[in-house]
Amino acid sequence: MAVARRFGTYWPTVEAKLASVYGEDQRWPDFIARLRESVLDAAKARPLALQALDAEREASxxxxxxxxxxxxxxxxxxxxxxxxxxxxxxxxxxxxxxxxxxxxxxLEPREGDSDGGFAVKDYRQVDPKLGCLQDLAxxxxxxxxxxxGLILDVVCNHTAREHAWAVAARAGDPTYRDYFIVVSAEEAACRDLELIDVFPDTAPGSFTPCPEMGGHVWTTFYPFQWDLNYANPAVFAEMLDVLVFLAAxxxxxxxxxSAPFLWKQAGTTCRNLPQTxxxxxxxxxxxxxxxxxxxxxxxxxxxxxxxxxxxxxxxxxxxxxxxxxxxxxxxxxxxxxxxxxxxxxxxxxxxxxxxxxxxxxxxxxxxxxxxxxxxxxxxxxxxxxxxxxxxxxxxxxxxxxxxxxxxxxxxxxxxxxxxxxxxxxxxxxxxxxxxxxxxxxxxxxxxxxxxxxxxxxxxxxxxxxxxxxxxxxxxxxxxxxxxxxxxxxxxxxxxxxxxxxxxxxxxxxxxxxxMLDQHGVAGTAQPLDLGVASVLAFERAEGTRGFLCLANLAGVPVTVDLPAAFASGATDLLGQGRTSDESLSLPAYGLVWLVTP
Known part of the structure; x- marks a missing residue:
């Protein structure tokens, strides 16, 4: 029942968002039908202990x-x-x-330099030096x-050149060649003029020649990190499978x-595009x-x-x-x-x-x-x-x-x-x-x-x-x-x-x-200028009590005039003192969290 309810609520969004990206692709009908079935199957296979966690969070x-x-x-x-x-x-x-x-x-990286683990060889295995999948679970x-809770890095923009997809691509498998982006030397030179170098000193340029691929492979970061081709809808589905697998x-x-880099489009810096x-x-x-x-x-x-x-x-x-x-x-x-x-x-x-x-x-x-x-x-x-x-x-x-x-x-x-x-x-x-x-x-x-x-x-x-x-x-x-x-x-x-x-x-x-919610503090932090350059101030005013943070960025004491609501009887949650004047002295690098009476 819960799966059917969630599917009815969220599947239209999945389909609409992906249609805006892939709707004109001839592969679209088969892709979206397969994705629909895989999402439903994964939802039904969700482990019971994790279903309980899901239900708890949906209820709150x-x-x-x-x-x-x-x-x-x-x-x-x-x-x-x-x-x-x-x-x-x-x-x-x-x-x-x-x-x-x-x-x-x-997750399992390539051998040798892996850019601190960000060159992933296998999304479904743990780095053997750190343990195994059972240890992670x-x-x-x-x-x-x-x-x-546990939050993991998933490197969604690129894989290591040693990943099975890249190995198959270099071996000539047409399915996996389309998982990556290969351009001519001339196009690479032109595109580099549009792109912003991430590592201009240690890895200049965004393309790496690869004779086995018949051109220059797109490598935004390091030459051993091959950017994935999200213009191919199969790549989106593969990465969703990775997320679902790890969530299980x-x-x-x-x-x-590296989420900003997912979509590539000529004439842009290939960052933060609508398709991404x-x-x-x-x-x-x-x-x-x-x-x-x-x-x-x-x-x-x-x-x-x-x-x-x-x-x-x-x-x-x-x-x-x-x-x-x-x-x-x-x-x-x-x-x-x-x-x-x-x-x-x-x-x-x-x-x-x-x-x-x-x-x-x-x-x-x-x-x-x-x-x-x-x-x-x-x-x-x-x-x-x-x-x-x-x-x-x-x-x-x-x-x-x-x-x-x-x-x-x-x-x-x-x-x-x-x-x-x-x-x-x-x-x-x-x-x-x-x-x-x-x-x-x-x-x-x-x-x-x-x-x-x-x-x-x-x-x-x-x-x-x-x-x-x-x-x-x-x-x-x-x-x-x-x-x-x-x-x-x-x-x-x-x-x-x-x-x-x-x-x-x-x-x-x-x-x-x-304890902030118990004190009635809620809402988005909004900056205040209290007229003293070194005093960093912000308030949160959407709860039952007002909240004011004051921080002195200077190495010398300062005095600041307080907003009227905090001028008398406000409590400092860090020091537990109360304000009794229209102004407050902050020591060097001093900090207070004030809540209104």
Whole structure:
């Protein structure tokens, strides 16, 4: 009965979205008929335990917006060795308040350099170094038992050249040759002029010659990563099968890696095209039939105008997306001790649908891309922030410059602790620790899911040894992909240590965030300008009580006039004090969460 109901609700969306992309293709009638049957079969075969989870979430449609859904992102091998090692660390993660685990790519990659696991050889197998499929299912089961969920990376734009589809294509199989895109040398040269280089220093150009394929294969990222041909409807169906297969193992969410690049069209940059959004919406609608408890996360590190459509129209698209614009703006505002750029980006991000949520973060496994703020700040600002965090000007940052496309500003590499200026041996009372704690305090106050990048909770520093590893030395992003230092994590109970201060701070933020709905706090964060440049302020005003976050981006105390509703009797949820005046003093890097009486 539930399958029939969901099919009646969502199948028209699947068909309509795909018709907008493939409706004129001669393969359309056979394709959509086959897809209809496969979706129905998959929905009926959904494991009973997962059907129960689906029913629970369908019964609480607002569950996605519940506060305090802390997510933890990490590389499995660098965090705990393998999947069973992760299972043994679940007590640590629950102590931190984590609700969602987001391990970075763990499906079987190609041998050798795999771009950090993003060159997938087999979507249905786990990297043998990390375990097996049964280990993955066991981890997913452990998490369900603790009220937690597992989000996996699915690299949907490309496969490794060693993937079975690419092997068959090179062997001459016409079915699989049409899974990839091959052009002449002349066309490749012309198209490269339209496209934006992702890795101009380490992998220039977007095409790789392959004599076996009779031309140049489209490779947006690295030569060993072959872009899939989504103009072929069979490719859409294959990737949906992958999502359904992994969901049946207990995976509760998918990060759609490189989603902006799916559709290729001459005369464009081949990013964020209407067909791309339609494909993502069709995946969402199909999964709403098969596995409605599963969430989709858009990995779209683009301008906010290009990210927002990934949430879809009324029918729905991705449930979450990385709030990249706000993240980058936070670092920019901290450098300038001026919240103006944050206000511009937060205002733009507030345009998302109410049913969706932002994934708010301070750092991740990738670089900080200043060019993503080009819509909101002049070129000279982007250049200044780039130099600041590369340590090329007077700065607290210990970060390093990364590559950029022609005409852009270099991105920044480095762990959050390094970018915040936590030097070797510094303790929890350092200015760098205060800056890092401040940034996390801000993202926990925003609506959406807060994400912790592995090690930030103990101030883990950069891994400079990556340069000595031949498989990693060519990619500067490995600077901020260190191995977890469990000896440092063991100090998290010491309130005088850096690790103790940061761990306690993040655990406390999770506890306070989960209580926001009990305090009557709800709604989208909206920026406020209170007339003091260094005071970052936003309010959430759609609940029964008003909420105001105030953060001092400066290393000196400031005083700010409070909005009338918060001027007397408002409670600070972080300090538990009450306001008694029309103004409030904030210490250096101070933070308050105020709720109205």
């Amino acid at each position: 449609p607002d569950w996605l917006s519940a506060p305090g859904q802390t997510t933890y992102s990490f590389y499995v091998d660098r965090f705990a060795g393998d999947l069973n090692g992760v299972r043994r660390k679940l007590d640590y993660l629950t102590e931190l308040g984590v609700r969602w685990l987001h391990p970075l790519p763990l 066991a981890l997913a089961g452990d998490l369900r038992g603790k009220g937690m 193992q207990g995976v509760q969410g998918f990060r759609l890696d 959004y339609a494909l993502v919406e069709a995946w969402r609608a199909a999964l709403s039939i098969v596995a409605p408890g599963v969430v989709l996360v858009a990995e779209a590190i683009e301008s906010l105008e290009d990210v927002l459509p990934f949430f879809g129209d009324d029918a729905g698209g991705c449930d979450l997306a990385y709030n990249n614009g706000v993240m980058t703006a936070l670092w920019a505002a901290l450098a300038d001790q001026d919240a103006a750029i944050f206000r511009r980006c937060l205002a733009a991000s507030s345009g998302k649908p109410g049913r969706a949520a932002w994934l708010n973060y301070v750092r991740c496994h990738d670089d900080v891309i200043w060019n993503a703020l080009a819509t909101y700040a002049p070129r000279e600002d982007l250049a200044r922030w780039s130099r600041f965090y590369a340590g090329q000007t007077e700065s607290f940052s210990l970060g390093k410059a990364f590559q950029t496309a022609a005409g852009g500003e270099p991105s920044t590499n480095g762990m959050a602790a390094s970018l915040a200026g936590i030097g070797p041996g510094e303790g929890g009372a350092s200015a760098g620790a205060a800056r890092l704690a401040l940034l996390y305090g801000i993202i926990y106050g925003l609506d959406g899911w807060p994400l912790i990048y592995m090690g930030d909770e103990i101030g883990l520093a950069d891994d400079h040894l990556y340069a000595e590893d031949p498989l990693r030395s060519g990619d500067g992003r490995w600077l901020h992909r260190p191995t977890m230092d469990w000896s440092l994590a063991a100090r998290r109970s010491d309130p005088s240590s850096l690790e103790g201060v940061l761990f306690s701070r993040m655990r406390g933020l999770t506890e306070r965030a989960r």
